[in-house]
Structures are given as C-alpha cells and as structure tokens.
Amino acid sequence: MSGSEVVIVGGGVTGLSAGWWLARSGVKVTVLDKFIVGWEASGRNGGGASHYSSPLFDEEQRLWPQMDELLGYPTEHQKGRILIAMTERQWDQYRFIAERHTRLNHPVELLDVKQVQEAVPLAGDNCFGGVHYKFGGHANPQRTVQAYAWALQDLGGKIIQHSPVTGFETAGGKVTGVKTANATYGCDAVVVAAGPQIPQLMAQLGVDVPLAAARAEMIITEPAPMMPLGGVDGHKIYGRQTLRGNLAYGGGPHEWLDVDATGPAARPSTPLARNLAKRLAELLPKAAHLNVIRSWAGVIENSPDGRPIIDRLNSPDNVVVASMSSVGFGLSPASGHAIRDLVIDGACSFTNIDLLKLSRFDGLEKDWREKRGWMPIA
Amino acid sequence: MDLNFTGTDVCAINGTRSAPEAKYDLVVIGAGPSGIAAAIEGAASGASVLLVDENPVSGALMGNDTPLYFGGRMTAATQNSDRMLEAIFMSMPDLEKAMEAGVELLLGTTAWGVYRNGPGVQSLPEQVVGLADAERSWLVGFDRIVLATGARDLAIAFPGWNQPGVMGAAALQMLLSRYGAFSGRRIVVLGSHDLALETALMAQEHGLDVAGLVEVRDGPQGDAALLAKITAAGIATHYGQSIAASKGGLDGIESITLTDGTHIACDTVCVAIGLIPSIELVDAMHGPRALNAARGGYIPAGEPNVAAVGLCAGLPDTGFDHVAYRMDWVRAALRVNAPDTIICQCEEVTLADLIGIQPPNYLPRPAAIQARSLDTLLDDGPANPDQIKRLTRSGMGVCQGRRCRDQVAMMLAIESDKPFGTIPLATHRAPVRPLPLKILAEWDEPATMDAAWDVWFGIPTQWVPVEDIGTEYQDAHREMLYTGMYT
Ligand SMILES: Cc1cc2nc3c(=O)[nH]c(=O)nc-3n(C[C@H](O)[C@H](O)[C@H](O)COP(=O)(O)OP(=O)(O)OC[C@H]3O[C@@H](n4cnc5c(N)ncnc54)[C@H](O)[C@@H]3O)c2cc1C
Numbered sequence: 001m002s003g004s005e006v007v008i009v010g011g012g013v014t015g016l017s018a019g020w021w022l023a024r025s026g027v028k029v030t031v032l033d034k035f036i037v038g039w040e041a042s043g044r045n046g047g048g049a050s051h052y053s054s055p056l057f058d059e060e061q062r063l064w065p066q067m068d069e070l071l072g073y074p075t076e077h078q079k080g081r082i083l084i085a086m087t088e089r090q091w092d093q094y095r096f097i098a099e100r101h102t103r104l105n106h107p108v109e110l111l112d113v114k115q116v117q118e119a120v121p122l123a124g125d126n127c128f129g130g131v132h133y134k135f136g137g138h139a140n141p142q143r144t145v146q147a148y149a150w151a152l153q154d155l156g157g158k159i160i161q162h163s164p165v166t167g168f169e170t171a172g173g174k175v176t177g178v179k180t181a182n183a184t185y186g187c188d189a190v191v192v193a194a195g196p197q198i199p200q201l202m203a204q205l206g207v208d209v210p211l212a213a214a215r216a217e218m219i220i221t222e223p224a225p226m227m228p229l230g231g232v233d234g235h236k237i238y239g240r241q242t243l244r245g246n247l248a249y250g251g252g253p254h255e256w257l258d259v260d261a262t263g264p265a266a267r268p269s270t271p272l273a274r275n276l277a278k279r280l281a282e283l284l285p286k287a288a289h290l291n292v293i294r295s296w297a298g299v300i301e302n303s304p305d306g307r308p309i310i311d312r313l314n315s316p317d318n319v320v321v322a323s324m325s326s327v328g329f330g331l332s333p334a335s336g337h338a339i340r341d342l343v344i345d346g347a348c349s350f351t352n353i354d355l356l357k358l359s360r361f362d363g364l365e366k367d368w369r370e371k372r373g374w375m376p377i378a
Numbered sequence: 379m380d381l382n383f384t385g386t387d388v389c390a391i392n393g394t395r396s397a398p399e400a401k402y403d404l405v406v407i408g409a410g411p412s413g414i415a416a417a418i419e420g421a422a423s424g425a426s427v428l429l430v431d432e433n434p435v436s437g438a439l440m441g442n443d444t445p446l447y448f449g450g451r452m453t454a455a456t457q458n459s460d461r462m463l464e465a466i467f468m469s470m471p472d473l474e475k476a477m478e479a480g481v482e483l484l485l486g487t488t489a490w491g492v493y494r495n496g497p498g499v500q501s502l503p504e505q506v507v508g509l510a511d512a513e514r515s516w517l518v519g520f521d522r523i524v525l526a527t528g529a530r531d532l533a534i535a536f537p538g539w540n541q542p543g544v545m546g547a548a549a550l551q552m553l554l555s556r557y558g559a560f561s562g563r564r565i566v567v568l569g570s571h572d573l574a575l576e577t578a579l580m581a582q583e584h585g586l587d588v589a590g591l592v593e594v595r596d597g598p599q600g601d602a603a604l605l606a607k608i609t610a611a612g613i614a615t616h617y618g619q620s621i622a623a624s625k626g627g628l629d630g631i632e633s634i635t636l637t638d639g640t641h642i643a644c645d646t647v648c649v650a651i652g653l654i655p656s657i658e659l660v661d662a663m664h665g666p667r668a669l670n671a672a673r674g675g676y677i678p679a680g681e682p683n684v685a686a687v688g689l690c691a692g693l694p695d696t697g698f699d700h701v702a703y704r705m706d707w708v709r710a711a712l713r714v715n716a717p718d719t720i721i722c723q724c725e726e727v728t729l730a731d732l733i734g735i736q737p738p739n740y741l742p743r744p745a746a747i748q749a750r751s752l753d754t755l756l757d758d759g760p761a762n763p764d765q766i767k768r769l770t771r772s773g774m775g776v777c778q779g780r781r782c783r784d785q786v787a788m789m790l791a792i793e794s795d796k797p798f799g800t801i802p803l804a805t806h807r808a809p810v811r812p813l814p815l816k817i818l819a820e821w822d823e824p825a826t827m828d829a830a831w832d833v834w835f836g837i838p839t840q841w842v843p844v845e846d847i848g849t850e851y852q853d854a855h856r857e858m859l860y861t862g863m864y865t
Contacts, residue, residue: 291814
C-alpha cells in the first residue's frame with residue numbers, strides 16, 4: 001500500500017497511533033480532527049495502561065516500555081501498579097483478581113499493610129493490604145497524544161486540525177473521499193476513530209455502530225513527594241502520581257449522554273469531585289492535606305459489552321472502524337498496530353481480534369440503550 | 379452472553395447525589411461594597427440571602443498568592459484569623475448593616491464552584507454553589523446568584539520577579555487598608571494609570587516610602603488630578619522604562635535597575651498595571667463572557683439569575699484600553715527578560731521553554747522535541763493556552779495560573795502575531811481555589827453514592843481477563859467484582 005492515501009477521522013490516541021503505525025509502513029496519512037489533537041477523552045483520562053481484558057494486552061505490554069524511543073518524544077510511561085484494599089470486601093476482591101493473574105502468569109505480589117506503606121509512603125495503616133501488579137503501568141495522556149502527533153508528522157504524515165468531517169464520498173463500494181466544510185480529501189482507505197461521534201459518522205455509510213456516550217470525571221492535587229511507584233489504585237478509584245508529583249484520580253458513577261454529530265457540547269465536571277476527594281483521602285491518608293487544584297471531565301463511548309470495536313467493514317470494504325469503548329488510552333500503542341494491519345493486510349498480524357468484530361452486535365435490538373438504562377437523564 | 383436484556387444501570391450517576399444542605403433565594407459571593415449592597419437589597423425585598431466571602435484566607439493560602447498576589451509581604455498578623463476577622467468588620471461597617479437586614483453572612487468561606495444542569499450534565503438535583511471554610515465543604519442551593527468577586531492582580535514577569543516582595547496592587551491595598559499588615563517599607567510601583575497612581579498615593583498616606591513610579595509608555599497614563607497629587611507628593615516617575623534587572627536577598631527584592639540604567643533600592647515592587655475581573659466561577663460554570671478591553675479583560679456576559687456586580691462585572695469604563703496597555707508591558711517584558719526568566723512560578727517554566735514548547739526539566743528532551751517550538755505548533759493551528767499548558771506545564775501549579783495565565787495569553791498573542799482577543803482564555807476549573815482533599819471531601823455522602831460507585835463503568839464484561847472470556851471464570855469474575863449491575 002506504499003504510496004496510497006489513508007485518511008483518519010479523529011486525532012485522539014487511537015487515530016493518531018494508527019496514523020503513526022501507517023506512516024511507519026510508508027503509507028501517506030492525513031489525520032483530520034474537529035479541534036485540537038487529544039482534546040476529547042484522549043487528553044482527559046487516567047493514563048492507565050494495564051488492559052489484561054483485551055486481546056491487545058500482550059502487545060500493549062510489549063510496546064509501552066519502548067514507546068518513548070519509538071516515538072522520539074517522552075510519554076512519561078511508568079511500569080507497574082499497586083492496588084490498595086481499604087475494606088475487607090475490597091481485600092477479598094483484589095486477592096481474587098491477584099489469584100487469577102497468577103494463574104494467567106501475570107506477575108503479581110500480595111503486600112501486607114507494612115509492605116503497602118513501604119511501597120506507597122502516602123498510604124496509611126488503615127488498609128487491609130495490597131496487590132502489586134508487576135505489569136501494566138501508566139503514562140501522561142496529554143504528552144502521549146502530542147508524541148504520537150509529532151512522531152506521525154516526523155514521518156511525513158499530515159494532521160489537519162479544526163476540520164470536522166461532515167461526510168464521505170463513495171464509489172464502487174469504497175469510500176473515495178472524506179469531506180469537511182472546506183475540502184474533500186481523496187483516499188484509498190479510511191479509519192474512523194472519532195470516539196463518541198463514530199455512530200453518526202458511520203450512519204452516513206449505512207453502518208450501525210452501537211455505542212453509548214457518557215461523561216466521567218477526575219480530580220488532581222498539587223504535587224506530593226514522589227513515591228517509588230506512581231500507579232496506585234484501589235478503593236474503587238484509579239489514578240496515578242504524575243512525574244511532577246500530582247495525584248490525578250477518577251472513578252465513580254458516570255452520566256450517560258447523547259452526543260450529536262458535532263460532538264460533546266461540553267465536558268462539565270460536577271460536585272462528584274467531593275466524592276473522589278473522600279476516597280482519595282482515605283486511600284492515601286498522608287496526602288489528605290494536599291490541595292485539589294482542578295477537576296475535569298471527559299466524554300467516552302461504550303459498546304454494549306464494554307469491549308472495543310476494531311473492525312474492517314465488508315462494505316464499504318476500505319473502512320476500518322475503531323471505538324475503544326472507554327479503555328483506549330493504554331491500549332493505543334497496540335490498537336494503532338491492529339488498525340494498521342487491518343488497513344494494509346486486512347487482518348491483525350499479532351493476535352486474534354475476532355472478539356472485537358462489529359458483527360458480534362448483529363442481533364442487538366435497536367432499543368438496547370433504553371432497555372438497559374444507558375440513557376441520558378430526561 | 380446475551381446483550382439484549384432489560385435492566386437499570388446501577389452504576390450511573392442518576393439519583394446518587396446529595397441534596398444541598400441549605401437553599402437561599404439569593405447567594406452573593408464576595409462581601410466587598412457591591413456584594414454587601416446586593417445582599418442588603420435582596421434582603422430588603424424579602425429574599426433569603428446568603429453572603430459569603432473567602433477572606434480572611436489562611437496564611438498558607440496568602441503565601442501561595444491566593445486570592446491576591448501578596449508576594450509574601452504580609453506581616454505575622456495575617457496568621458491570626460480572629461484579628462483578621464475583626465479587621466474586616468472594622469474596615470467594612472456595612473457588614474453589620476447587612477446582618478441587621480437579615481443577611482446570613484459567612485466570612486472565611488470560599489465559593490469554589492457553581493454547578494447547574496446544562497449541556498453535558500443533567501444529573502444535578504438543583505443548581506448549587508460549592509462552599510468551604512477551614513473545616514469542611516458543603517453545597518448550597520440558590521435561585522439567584524450574584525458574583526461580587528472583585529478583581530485580581532495582573533502579574534507580569536521581569537528579571538527576578540519570582541521572589542518575595544513582588545506583589546500586586548489589589549493585594550497591597552488589602553494589606554494596607556484592611557489589615558494593616560504590610561511588611562514592606564520602600565516600594566516601587568509599576569504603572570501610571572489610575573490603579574498605580576492610587577496605589578502609590580495610598581502607600582504614601584500609610585507612611586511608606588514610595589521610591590518611584592515606572593511606566594513603560596512614554597508618558598503618564600492616568601487621571602490628571604491623581605497625577606498632580608503624585609507630583610505634589612514628590613514621587614519620582616520614570617517613563618519609557620521597565621525593569622531590566624533586580625537584586626534580592628533572603629527577604630526578597632532589594633533593588634531594581636531600569637532599562638535606562640537607573641538603580642532604585644526598594645523592598646517591594648508593586649505591579650499596578652491592571653486588574654483582571656475575577657471571573658473564575660463564571661468560567662468554571664460555563665457562563666457566557668466577553669472580552670471588553672475598556673473594562674479590564676474578560677467579563678461576565680450576563681444571564682438570567684446570574685448577575686455580576688462591582689469589579690467582577692468589569693473595571694469602570696474610562697475609555698482606557700487596558701488590553702493594549704498591558705500588551706505594551708508584555709512586549710517590553712519579552713524584550714528585556716532573559717530566556718531563563720521564570721514565567722510560571724509554580725512549575726518553574728522559563729520563557730525559553732514556554733516559547734519553545736519544551737517539557738519540564740524532569741523529562742528528557744530528545745532532539746526531536748528540541749526541534750519543536752511555538753512556531754512549529756502554529757503550523758498546526760492557532761495558539762491555544764490550554765494546549766500549551768499541557769505541554770509546558772505553565773499555569774498547571776497550585777496558584778492555578780493566577781500569576782501567569784494572563785501574561786502567557788498575551789505572550790502567545792504577541793509571539794503568534796495575533797490580536798489578544800483571538801487567543802482563547804485558558805479554562806478555569808473547580809475548585810477555583812486550592813482546597814485540601816480532606817476539606818473538599820464529602821465525608822457524609824449519601825449511601826446512594828457508594829452503592830453506585832464502581833472504579834469504572836461497572837460493565838461486567840469489560841474487565842474480565844481475556845483468557846477467561848467465555849469460561850466459567852467469567853461468571854466467577856462477575857460474581858466477585860460486580861454487585862448487581864443490570865439488576
Ligand atoms: C475521565 C476518563 C478517564 C479514563 N481513564 C482511562 C485510563 O486510565 N486508561 C485508559 O486506557 N483509558 C481511559 N479512558 C478512556 C480513554 O480516554 C479513551 O478510551 C481513549 O482516549 C479513546 O481514544 P480515541 O482516540 O478512540 O477517542 P477520542 O479521544 O474520543 O478521540 C476522538 C477524536 O475524534 C475527533 N472527532 C470526532 N468526530 C469527528 C469528526 N466528525 N471530524 C473530525 N474529528 C472528529 C474528536 O475531536 C477527538 O479528538 C478514560 C476516559 C476518561 C474520560
């Protein structure tokens with residue numbers, strides 16, 4: 001496919017990583033984004049990269065430690081995570097997961113309260129114990145977005161911002177052009193990685209992609225003294241200590257939304273910040289005095305089973321659709337690779353991704369969202 | 379697994395939030411003269427009124443230049459909150475009147491966020507303002523809100539500005555006239571518009587030594603009568619100048635040198651170039667705003683049930699173009715400041731790294747990133763302060779950009795050769811004041827919140843290890859980790 005043109009709709013981590021992988025294979029890539037790269041979920045997430053629930057897991061784990069070097073720009077990737085149990089119930093749950101990981105040969109270690117405090121100096125003696133994942137990790141979402149974007153440009157790829165895609169031109173069962181208000185971009189293949197806006201875009205191609213959008217929130221504190229390991233989760237919140245020292249944490253109830261063709265109307269955070277603050281102060285009691293300095297929200301889409309959709313369509317047959325179903329940041333090095341393979345070879349070269357096919361939803365009822373309550377508040 | 383089923387999502391936010399602790403017809407934020415007046419007027423019309431003001435803030439916050447740019451020049455008196463409280467009542471007798479009129483008054487109480495339903499959120503039981511004092515935070519409902527949050531100091535970097543003794547005019551006025559708690563003795567005032575002239579005169583009235591007025595433009599900018607008083611008071615004026623260098627010691631600034639070489643000894647440099655209407659809450663609540671150069675920058679554009687009064691609504695329009703004036707100062711700063719001048723004090727971002735779009739020092743700078751700069755970023759689209767913040771960290775610190783966001787926006791306008799108004803305003807986000815986790819926390823949250831709480835969406839199939847999908851372990855996983863989703 002060298003010399004051909006691939007247009008990617010969406011400059012989040014998924015589209016950018018796909019573009020970077022394609023550019024590495026000598027393909028000419030143009031990424032179109034409605035605003036600035038990473039402005040939606042890709043620049044607003046927890047940075048977690050430990051997706052053992054995905055067929056892309058091994059590739060995710062293989063790639064992250066190399067990403068800074070491969071991209072040529074820092075991502076702030078750090079390896080490992082610790083889950084701290086704050087209740088008896090959580091301790092049971094985390095030990096259950098730890099046992100599953102051990103059986104699956106994912107290296108984990110149980111920590112007693114003293115070991116937790118050694119590994120996580122901000123933790124207290126109010127916990128039941130912890131699990132150290134010696135895999136997975138986290139990175140800085142905003143830096144990673146820009147790293148993909150710059151690396152892609154360094155390979156000759158183009159990024160066109162402030163250019164919402166409005167539709168497609170098709171001929172002979174293929175998409176031949178991608179339209180924005182000002183231009184049409186001719187293409188040999190298209191990747192639609194537009195996050196919550198995928199359903200509206202794909203509907204224009206007559207393809208139904210069942211996704212529901214929701215808002216999720218995070219808070220961040222001023223810097224704390226650096227801990228030996230920054231990826232500290234547990235107590236039903238997730239997050240990380242940034243390399244600057246800030247504690248960035250999210251979790252808790254989501255709000256289902258309708259997102260129209262122009263994308264999320266706003267990304268407001270709410271008083272949920274208080275409930276996050278409570279849990280973080282409990283999880284890391286020695287950080288309870290630290291100031292919270294911001295909160296924010298992001299909008300992400302979920303598929304009916306919560307797993308990504310990465311698929312090349314039968315018709316039009318030069319379209320790859322990629323929704324990461326709210327777990328796409330960490331997987332991005334691998335999702336980009338898979339998308340590259342689908343675009344160029346028609347199949348993923350490094351793992352079986354049949355689980356992520358769109359056709360698994362063929363029998364889904366039209367009103368699946370209503371039926372299960374994944375609906376905006378009226 | 380059958381994906382067609384009927385149920386409710388127990389992990390959704392619906393119905394989980396607490397109701398506000400109290401509700402008022404009118405909440406007024408900011409107990410300056412205009413806030414007090416609005417509160418008294420509301421009470422007189424029979425409304426239930428809550429009037430809050432963050433002052434006196436803790437000594438620790440003042441040390442972080444919150445809410446004003448105090449530059450570390452407050453005396454130990456500001457550590458005594460009872461005395462500070464007393465000082466506030468003494469300096470504002472109308473507070474007593476408000477209380478007599480039936481206004482409920484809470485001082486030392488910060489309004490850190492205003493929340494209401496709108497685009498992207500429908501889950502709030504009602505519109506609320508988030509409040510916090512030294513002990514806890516809570517929510518209060520309201521029908522109408524009046525923002526009387528005043529204006530904060532604009533800071534502009536000069537060589538050595540990141541040391542004690544460099545402060546803003548609003549902060550100096552507050553320390554002098556309200557608290558009597560200013561620790562400096564000999565000050566230089568930057569600016570010659572009304573704010574600078576008034577500040578210099580006030581300082582002199584308080585017995586301070588005003589060592590000079592420095593103006594970047596070639597002549598005085600302010601009101602002629604005020605200027606006459608400055609002349610009469612014998613205060614030296616330096617036109618067409620800015621600060622080229624400064625010296626300091628343990629206690630901060632000791633002297634400055636102007637661009638023409640004039641050397642002035644001082645312990646305080648008061649930046650009196652302009653005040654910025656304090657619209658943090660408006661912005662954080664996604665309220666409409668508009669740029670108005672004659673009224674000091676971005677001001678609330680107004681909407682039903684949300685009013686802005688006093689300086690928060692904009693500086694008095696005297697026909698003076700504040701934005702153009704500030705831009706002249708920033709242009710001079712860009713000429714004078716060395717590349718290693720710190721622009722963002724919290725995150726120690728230098729001018730070179732800001733304009734070079736370089737990452738912080740704790741990250742590596744491979745060749746590729748060194749080749750990047752604002753110029754290369756501008757090839758991809760207009761400058762956006764939030765994007766530049768993400769990459770350089772300027773404005774990401776504990777002062778929440780109070781000291782650098784405005785000058786950074788102006789620098790970006792100048793460096794990208796665009797009018798100031800085309801550079802978007804970096805977003806303000808709740809909490810608009812730094813709030814400790816333990817204070818922000820909703821310790822007595824309703825059980826509904828905890829019942830809905832999952833680390834992520836609570837979709838049982840989402841986190842099953844891939845090898846376990848479709849095996850007996852999938853069910854075990856679901857049983858162990860998900861309590862009742864899809865019931
Ligand atoms: C609060 C929060 C925390 C999270 N935490 C984690 C975590 O810890 N780990 C993890 O792996 N994941 C996490 N996620 C999920 C993760 O952020 C997303 O799954 C991931 O960023 C998706 O990337 P994307 O590129 O597929 O989509 P997006 O980031 O949504 O990007 C889509 C892009 O497409 C553009 N676009 C849309 N429509 C158009 C159009 N018509 N024309 C042009 N451009 C268009 C948008 O502007 C956007 O930039 C979190 C998400 C949130 C909100």
